[in-house]
Amino acid sequence: MNRKVMIPIASIIVFIGFLLLKFDFEAVDSSQALWDAFIVTAGGFLTLMIFSFLYRDNPFYKFAEHLYVGVSAAYWMCVGFWSNIVQQAIPHLSPWLSEALDQPFLGYKWDYWIPIAFGLLLLTRLLPDSLKIGWLSKWTLAFIVASTAGLLMTANLKANFISQISSTMSLPLLPDWTGFGDFVSNFDLSYGGQFIKMLSNWVIVVGVISGLVYFFFSKEHTGWFGRVSRLGIWVLMVTFGASFGYTVMGRVSLLVGRLTFLFRDWAGIIS
Amino acid sequence: MIQALFLSPVFSPLFSPLFSVVSHGLGPVFSWIFWILFVAGVGWVFWRTIKGREVERRVIFLMMGLTVAGAVLTGIVLPVQETVVVRNIFDTIENLEEGDKVLLSLDYDPSGAPELQPMAIAVSQHCLEKKLKICYMTLWGTGGAMIADVITAIRPDFPELVYGEDYCNVGYRAGNEAVLKVIATDFRKTFPTDVSGIVLDSLPMMTGVTACPDFSYIVAIGSGRPGIKEWVEYVVEPSGALMGSGAAAVSAPQLYPYYPQQMNGMMGGSKGASEYEKMLRRGYPKYGEFRAQATEIMGPQTVAHVFLMLLIIFANISFFLAKKRKGASA
Amino acid sequence: MKRTIPWIITIVTGFVLVIAEFVPPWGKMREDVLIYFQIISVFAFFLGGGSLLKINLQKVFSKRTDWEYALVTVVGFFVMLALGLFKLGNPEMATAGYAADLNANGSWFKNLFDAVKAPLSASMYSLLAFFIASASYRAFRAKNSDATVLLVSAFIILMGQTFVGVVATGWMPDWVSFFKVENLSLWLLAKANLAGQRAILIGIALGIVSMSLRVILGIERTHLSGGDE
Structure with a gap:
């Protein structure tokens, strides 16, 4: 053999x-x-x-x-x-x-035949080319694309554009401010301290603006615009670094999960 | 003697977890052998790297595998730091009234289960301890199996639970965003029956639930699309429902723009799950006797992170040495 | 006929969904359209499964290279399909009949899912842990300022998400607690990372809105072209 x-x-x-x-x-x-x-x-x-x-x-x-x-x-x-x-x-x-x-x-709803008919039209793509009715699937495809576009447009406009801008612009740039004297006498670098709160809000506002400037390609990135854009790149790099760190965490968790299965359930080495 | 030194009051808080005998591990002797081999392996990589001889791809694979495998076998369990992002979810559930309804959406597949299943189990246990009513649903076809596993895991601790009164499972609907957009205004239009064909009106716990905002709290646990982002876009934003989330580590950083305005808390990856487990154990000591799945992951996770960070450090030392040598010779 | 009707369907569907956002009485019509969408989605699954089967069967019958593996796909497909469509071995069938939960514990469908799909899916993604380790070792260098910022950010997150960070900076007094790695890591995520992600999100949102508008207005028609005209 x-x-x-x-x-x-x-x-x-x-x-x-x-x-x-x-x-x-x-x-x-x-x-x-x-x-x-x-x-x-x-x-x-x-x-x-x-x-x-x-x-x-x-x-x-x-x-x-x-x-x-x-x-x-x-x-x-x-x-x-x-x-x-x-x-x-x-x-x-x-x-x-x-x-x-x-x-x-649950009672007749005749209009439910519409999606069934559209669904069957989609399946015409599976029929042999010689029948030449595969183009009917485009009707369904048009419905799917239009529905997705209609859904995405309004949702993105609200949740990812207007709300995001409002969340950024509503941040106080001088949180808990009671005067310069108080600020100096209470100054510290504790995590919940006033200075760090202030720094955080500034970082968010400046970071979002500079990030958006970086994505604005209709103007050449030179002079002050270029410098803001450069800051935007750094903000994006921090973002990618954070994403990298979390991706590592996620993938290692999966590996730990698999190895735990192998050792505990499959090989029975650990309890 | 060395072990005694490490376990002394000075070093104990730092090193004792590394050598402690954990019930599910292979014991301290194995731990010692593992750490010695780990240090030796890392040392070898360091030596080769600074000599300018890069370690072969498959050797790195092998070392990564052995590192995580060894850490799993030692059963190392390390303390977890709590964060306010996770605590917000715990506190929200803690402050709900008995009989309030919680919608739990499990939008992931087995590839996300090691991180997300512990969250789903811990949140379910917490809700049931508080005598809240849970409605399970999913936007992922594979989510049905995940829901079944969660119910199987929690059911023995709550034998008195009655289906339809204390919890229910409406299962899966295809359609991604379209499902969310409809349930935000009319829950029954998408889910006229539960997963076993029982009309929703005949389930006592669903009385008064017509749309998503009728749930006191929504916890969306997801690992991709459709998931938490879509929940925010199509349910929270238009209807104003209160939501917390549990995200796979890969997608967690992308969701921070929605915190805290659109979702009041987020568990990110196994770290978030282990934080929730810790809070649950503190609030409800009986869970100290159960396996904390995510907390068990965090030990090997830490060792893998250390290994990876050392690789990056060695490679960069080598890079700067090479640069210096090049500069000197030029 | 071949292009005009799909074009009309696109415009009508798109307009109904968008107008319904601003005209509440149209809300019910929007819900109906979205229910149609949900039902049609399943036919997309059928189309995907059907195409996969068609391609693999062709490969098996024509005995092309690696046809044996195509046979594995076909056998796996039919076994899972049979267990799922007929709910074979489902313990709830005795009481609920065909209304039984497809994923009921003990059903053969769920058992095969646990035996095959679950471990394969989890293992496929866990492979990436190895590739990330190798890639980090080979390519993650502080070559310039941008790469250095990325590297430092990644490092803080990697440390902060585990006990390492607590050990490394646990000695710091409270008045500088911002620099404790676990705090710094959370700050990076919830503030600096948020800023970058938000900029990306706003950019993507603008792109999606303009693209959707092009589709709904019938300007973008690439989805209607191709195939047998």
Whole structure:
């Protein structure tokens, strides 16, 4: 036998061996016990297959990657079908279908046929080119693009433009100000102190303005405009640094999560 | 003797966690071996780097893997500092009245679970301790499985809970922003039934809930799009609902512009989750006996951060040495 | 017909959604349009799954390079689809019938999710921890002032989010507590980072508004072009 056959067979044997090790032979519900053993065993093997990519691309990684794609696509289809078609649309379309799928019939809404029709038009893209009706999917695409544009426009204008400017401009540049004498006599660098509060508000106001100046490309970045733009770059660099720090934190957390699974649930080394 | 020195009153606050015996770790002997190997490995990288011989990519991978693996095996648990950003969420829930309704949206998949699932569990436990009613929902298809896992995790501690009276699960709807825009004004139009086809009107806890602002508090826990940003844009901004959030570390910095005006608090990554766990344990001591998942992550997390920072420092020392050498020879 | 109708659909839908923001009686109509959007979204999932299946089946039948892996995708797809569509092994089926929660604990669909999709998804993203370590070592240099600011900011955040920061600056007296790394890190995030993120957010918002306006007014038509004209 060549390697192409030997390796998969050996892998399957090891997998089954591990599955048997993990199987609780004394469990009352043997079916669920088998699933439990399968979940831990498959989880461990698939995790190692993905990690094998760190050495180099290899058949184990490719297997895991392709399995992921197939399972994910079907997962989303099933979830979407049951949540939006069966639970949301059918209870308003047909009492017979509602009963067949054990859903309550919530009264006719004939207009719910519109999205069903548009949805079916979208699926014409899957039909063979020879039928030449794939262009009908553009009707649905137009609806999707227009809805998204309509939603995004007003929401962004309110939450990300007007509110952000108002939040910035409403900051007091001299918070808790009771006079210069008080300010000097109470001066300290404590985190909640007046000076730090003041500094924070100045940093936000100046930072936002200089950041926006950097993004303004209709004027050449020279002279005072260039200097403000330069400050904007620094503010953005602080932002990217913070994002980097948090990205590291997030990815390491995932790695810790995976390794904890491997050591605790899969290998059983730690309790 | 060295161990005794580290555990002495002078050094104890700093070093004792590194060598303490943690119930889920492999014990102090392993900890010692790990730290010796860690220092040796880091030293080797330092030596090679300043000599101008860069360490190979796969060796860095291996060292990163061993560092995190070793730290996980030691079971190292380090103290967590609380921040006001997280405390605001805790205090808001703490100040709600018994019977108030909280909407908990779990918008993430298993890749975000190590950071976000502990938040969802801790917030759920807190709400149930306060006898608040929780409605779970999700904007992510994978969120349904996450909700099921959270309910499985908290259910044994609250055997008296009745579905529909104390908590409910309306599940998932596709449509991202469109879902939020509708539930901001009409909850039942998008969710006429719960996840098991039970009409929402027949669930006692949903009486009086017609739209998102009818919930006393919304906690959106998310790791991307659609997630917290969309909750702010389509629910909080137009309806004025009160919201706190739990964000995956990757997206947390991008959400600060919404704090505190549009969301009154945020848990960022496993650090935020561990802070919440700490507050919960202090407020409700019975949770001291349970596993604090996020707090367990923070130990290895710290070790990985130290390793990464050392790599960056070594590489920069090497860079400046090379620059100096180049300048001297020119 | 092929371009005019989609163009009309774009303009009408866009206008309904925008006008409804300013004319409250149109709110119900907006909700209806968005419910249609929700239902149509699922057909996009079907389209994605269908396209994936079509491409992979073609690969399998024509025995192109790596067709074996395409077969893995197809098998994974059909197994998950069968478990999900028929709710096989779902313990709630006995009482709730087909209304049973798809993700009910113990259902085969949820079990396969836990066994395959969950570990694969989590492992894929955790791989990035290794690449970040390697990239930091290779490319994160204080080459100029911009890079130095980025490096210092990242360092403070990395220290401040863990116990390292507390150990490093815990000795500082209260009157300089701003410089304690955990405080400095929070300040960087909630103030300096906020300023940069807000500038980016405002810029993006302006871009989205102008682009959306172009789409709604029918000026932007790239989504209507291409394919069989």
